[in-house]
Amino acid sequence: MSHGKGEAFRVNSNDTFENMMEWARGKYRKHGYVVFTCEAGSTRSDQQNRALHLWCEQLATALNDAGFDMVILLQALSKKTEVPWTKTSVKERLWKPVQIAMTEKKSTTEPRRAEYPEIYEALTRIIANTAPGVHVPWPTIERG
Numbered sequence: 001m002s003h004g005k006g007e008a009f010r011v012n013s014n015d016t017f018e019n020m021m022e023w024a025r026g027k028y029r030k031h032g033y034v035v036f037t038c039e040a041g042s043t044r045s046d047q048q049n050r051a052l053h054l055w056c057e058q059l060a061t062a063l064n065d066a067g068f069d070m071v072i073l074l075q076a077l078s079k080k081t082e083v084p085w086t087k088t089s090v091k092e093r094l095w096k097p098v099q100i101a102m103t104e105k106k107s108t109t110e111p112r113r114a115e116y117p118e119i120y121e122a123l124t125r126i127i128a129n130t131a132p133g134v135h136v137p138w139p140t141i142e143r144g
Helices: 014-031 046-065 087-103 115-130
Strands: 070-074 079-083
Touching: 046 087, 046 115, 087 115
Parallel strands: none
Antiparallel strands: 070 079
16 A cells, blocks of 8 residues: 555554564665554554545535525625535534544554444434534444
């Protein structure tokens, strides 16, 4: 697996561990000097990533349908205006601030799998208090 910064391995079994060790030995033999970094714990799964984006899209629709427009300041006009929510604005203006406050992680790729439900629950409580009647359950395979 490659991340643009080099090569990476996801080690989640004895077999993948042995493959990674063989790869590391080969790199060391070839170059004589190698720096390895390690990240422990699981970050979001592909399914959690898809669910986050689907949820953001569904929440944007629910907020718009309930009449809760997003208010932004258009600096060029020095005037506040109401605009509809989008999947991206939900992610950037609602999800990420709660995520950062709870985990200190800026990218949605960084939280561990177990942190996703915690962030969702906290944000859902905030939405319930701010936009009564708006509730979007977390997507599941059944609710996709």
